[in-house]
Amino acid sequence: MKKLKIKPSTRSSFTTYAIVTAAFIAVQIMISTGSASNMFKGLLIPFCVYSIAAASLNLTVGILGELSLGQAGFMCIGAYSSAIFSVCTKDTITSAWIRFPIALLIGGIFAAIFGILIGIPVLRLRGDYLAIVTLAFGEIIKNVFNALYVGYDSSGLHFSLTSQGDLNLAPDGKMLINGALGVKGMPQDSTFVIGFVVLLLTLIILYNFIYSSTGRAVMSIRDNRIAAESVGLNITKYKLITFGLTAFLAGVAGAIFSHNLSTLQASKFDYNLSILILVFVVLGGIGSIRGSVIAAIVLTYLPEVLRKLNSDFGKYRMLIYSVVLIVMMIFTSNAKIRGFFAASFAKLKGLIIKDKNTPAKEAE
Amino acid sequence: MALLEVKKLGISFGGLRAVDDFSVSIEKGDLYGLIGPNGAGKTTIFNLLTGVYKPTDGSITLDGVNITGKSTIEINKAGIARTFQNIRLFSKLSVLDNVKAGLTNKYRYSTATGIFRLPKYFRLEREMTERALELLRPFELDGDADVIAANLPYGKQRKLEIARALATDPKLLLLDEPAAGMNPKETAGLMNTILTVRDDFGVTVLLIEHDMALVSGICEKLSVLNFGQLLCEGPTGQVLNDPEVIKAYLGE
Incomplete structure (x- = not known):
């Protein structure tokens, strides 16, 4: 029997799980000792939401190699479908521990269905064209929800795309989606613990997907489409699976997001959100799931910290934020600077562990 | 015939x-x-x-x-399997994974099996790795199994392409x-x-x-x-x- 050798893929994924878990424990200690500010506590759930959204988008951008700007649209679908479910069932299913997981699944499944439906025509396009069309679909989803009025009464569900009055609700009727005013009355089921658990599950799903034969096939298609076809890989099928999984996880992120709000409005899911999530992915490193999570947390936290510093400085926070973005972009895209960091990191590692093997690194 | x-x-x-x-x-x-x-x-x-x-x-x-x-x-x-005039490898994947990608259809398991790491995943992945190494051996590439395909010297890249084509059992x-x-x-x-x-x-x-x-x-x-x-x-x-x-x- 040989010496037990851990595969580089296993090491990479478990390092990420360990980092996330350690961060969770650190935060829990901070909360229990009272050293966490209210601002920080308020950001914990957004950290989880953006991390999940960014890590899952990296599946499409980094592993499949296609640029998608529809992430906010899928989050929107997940947010609305789960919110409606929770509003309707909060009186019948009283336990949040049962209701919320179902809501998360519903958010994910609805987003995945839309992801696949949109993916069938859209994934024929590539590169910039795909980015533009997904951006457009994201906006369509947002605007449809913005103009949608849904209510129910004893005679059933009522829909309208014009105004609340057109619903013709009976006096006992109840509004579910009130156009641009959105959905009200979701139970506040999102907690940091649930957010963390879902984030960890997301990471496990993503890593297991990447290091399975499906993930290998998807990366083969990314690296060389023609060669992938020549060994019998069904391009459309693998693209749809990847796009569907990305949408599913975005939907789950949207569901966590909506259960942290008192009012859910579609305007929150505009293209700025899609681009913000893409920025997390690009700065964290395309193809690096761990990087996406770290970038999402750092770049969500940074503007809030700058806002708090002091009132004069706070005015310039968006300016500072954008300068940080540019500097990070230069640092992560410059091969020489990256090489310098990699070399110093390797030296540091060599001092700690005398281990000379360099693992294969395709998607950490 | x-x-x-x-x-x-x-x-x-x-x-x-x-x-x-x-x-x-x-x-x-x-x-x-x-x-x-x-x-x-x-x-x-x-x-x-x-x-x-x-x-x-x-x-x-x-x-x-x-x-x-x-x-x-x-x-x-x-x-029918083929190689290409201008080499077309899965350049960011390892040598082993290039061949395993070619084996995808022969050792088929569902995406869910992969995500939930069911026993079938471990069994088929092990069989795939064994088969892939078997395919790499005649090309003297089994020692380079963990190398990223793009980093192989030219001659070996040509051989890897043949090994990958053979993986589909043509x-x-x-x-x-x-x-x-x-x-x-x-x-x-x-x-x-x-x-x-x-x-x-x-x-x-x-x-x-x-x-x-x-x-x-x-x-x-x-x-x-x-x-x-x-x-x-x-x-x-x-x-x-x-x-x-x-x-x-x-x-x-």
Whole structure:
């Protein structure tokens, strides 16, 4: 029997799980000792939401190699479908521990269905064209929800795309989606613990997907489409699976997001959100799931910290934020600077562990 | 009955007749060469055989099954695998993963099995790795299994492409200029590899090549193509001495 050798893929994924878990424990200690500010506590759930959204988008951008700007649209679908479910069932299913997981699944499944439906025509396009069309679909989803009025009464569900009055609700009727005013009355089921658990599950799903034969096939298609076809890989099928999984996880992120709000409005899911999530992915490193999570947390936290510093400085926070973005972009895209960091990191590692093997690194 | 039976194959791109009235019959176990001057339509014939292009005329039959006009994926499942003139590897994947990608359809498990790491995942992944290493061994690539494909030296990249094609368990292997860019020593090694592939894996080989040392060294039969049309076919020695063939290559 040989010496037990851990595969580089296993090491990479478990390092990420360990980092996330350690961060969770650190935060829990901070909360229990009272050293966490209210601002920080308020950001914990957004950290989880953006991390999940960014890590899952990296599946499409980094592993499949296609640029998608529809992430906010899928989050929107997940947010609305789960919110409606929770509003309707909060009186019948009283336990949040049962209701919320179902809501998360519903958010994910609805987003995945839309992801696949949109993916069938859209994934024929590539590169910039795909980015533009997904951006457009994201906006369509947002605007449809913005103009949608849904209510129910004893005679059933009522829909309208014009105004609340057109619903013709009976006096006992109840509004579910009130156009641009959105959905009200979701139970506040999102907690940091649930957010963390879902984030960890997301990471496990993503890593297991990447290091399975499906993930290998998807990366083969990314690296060389023609060669992938020549060994019998069904391009459309693998693209749809990847796009569907990305949408599913975005939907789950949207569901966590909506259960942290008192009012859910579609305007929150505009293209700025899609681009913000893409920025997390690009700065964290395309193809690096761990990087996406770290970038999402750092770049969500940074503007809030700058806002708090002091009132004069706070005015310039968006300016500072954008300068940080540019500097990070230069640092992560410059091969020489990256090489310098990699070399110093390797030296540091060599001092700690005398281990000379360099693992294969395709998607950490 | 022949393994590959091509009858009156033709394709036009607009007004250009790239391949016209091309017929060939390849027996099981043959090591068959397809030669001709640049632009004669050799790679186009490979693209027709593998479904990259759909023929405008004629028929292709593999082992008694009509595969004319089928998609690349269906043709691969029917039993044709190929390599490319300009190497097309999965460049960011390891050598092992390149071959395992080729094994995807033979060791099929669902995406859910992979995500939930069911016992079947571990069993099939182990079998795949064993099979992939078995495929890499004759090419002396098993020692490089963890190397990223793009970092391999050129000669090894060519070999890896052949190993990946063999992973799909083909009946017929198409090699598009396997010796391109190799020095005479590497070519000699490649000739042995191709013979090993034919004999040990039991595949029939059809290859395009400009290197006459390789063609006369290992091909048993040849077809010569010129301006999209069949110029001459037959046993290698006879074809290479044919005055028409010499004229096509060297001019009058």
